[in-house]
Amino acid sequence: MVQKIFPSPAVALEGVLFDGMTIMSGGFGYAGNPESLIAEIYRAGTKNLTVISNNCGNENFGLWFLLTQRQIRKAVCSYLGVNRLFQEQCQAGEIELELNPQGTMAERIRAGGAGIPAFYTRTGVGTVVAAGKPAEEFEGQLYIRETWLRADLSIVKAWRGDPAGNLVFRKTARNFNPEMATAGKITVAEVEEIVEAGALDPDQIHTPGIYVDRLVQSTINEKRIGELTVKKAAAF
Known part of the structure; x- marks a missing residue:
């Protein structure tokens, strides 16, 4: 068996x-972000990056750290969220922004992993999302063409993994991670727990090990909870 387990996040990213x-970086809000691997990309100072991620991090969390060093040149995402640094850099023209409807983005990533270069969807028809994209009519309805998303490197975060690279995600931390694991030329997975071969129930595996090139134990496992923002009612 090919040795997929690496001793640290830094070593797991060597040469890639x-x-x-x-x-591609998994995660949705605070859930399922490959924080340990992101920290090593930050330390490496790799620049002019195109990052494909749902929301490019939150304040003082995840991909936000790459923004502090201006490492990101382009972001393909579906949500700016409450990441003020991300918003400021986009508005200043420092980052090229490609916004996607969330479902479309998920399907573009899945298509990249499945080897499907393009597909048609109704989502975005008649909006700015459709600008510059080919359109075609099917059964009397207009659809726009979307293309796959692929990456040089996919970094994902799972709950458990085994020596073969099989991954199990936990609850909402699953999000974009399984699809992203299939769409990278190289996929590096960090997991909270590495278990022995045969310990994972085959029926519970979300990502087969064939998609995972390198596996590493997480060094950062924060369990943050999104803040609830309450807007006070206007006085009349």
């Missing part, structure tokens, strides 16, 4: 980082 690369 380069300026100008495209990185």
